[in-house]
Amino acid sequence: MIFVQKIRCVVERITYQNPENGYSVLKCRVKDYSELVPVIGNMIDANVGSVLLCDGEWKVDAKYGRQFVTQNWEETLPATVYGMEKYLGSGLIKGVGPKFAKKIVQKYGEKTFDIIETNVEVLEEIEGIGK
Numbered sequence: 559m560i561f562v563q564k565i566r567c568v569v570e571r572i573t574y575q576n577p578e579n580g581y582s583v584l585k586c587r588v589k590d591y592s593e594l595v596p597v598i599g600n601m602i603d604a605n606v607g608s609v610l611l612c613d614g615e616w617k618v619d620a621k622y623g624r625q626f627v628t629q630n631w632e633e634t635l636p637a638t639v640y641g642m643e644k645y646l647g648s649g650l651i652k653g654v655g656p657k658f659a660k661k662i663v664q665k666y667g668e669k670t671f672d673i674i675e676t677n678v679e680v681l682e683e684i685e686g687i688g689k
Contacts, residue, residue: 569610
């Protein structure tokens, strides 16, 4: 019997993606792990900065060591300030890179997404962001 576990992670780096079959190797930040965790599975739509909820199991590969192999995953909005910064700075939003993402999250903290959704004009108050 396979014991399915769940992890929540932030994609830090895409090591490998096969566009033909979706096989992907991602390096992810996982709570309570000091080093990046390799997450393996069919995740062609995942991007750097994405926050993923993954169902799968831990395996130890003879060559690559401990990794999380996922069968199912879904993207979700970040729940932490760190995740928000990575998500906004990932290039998914035109004109917002890591530098501006950091400024936005430093100013608005955990309310960042609420502010962007309800009152995006206030972002113009941040130095370097134009109309």
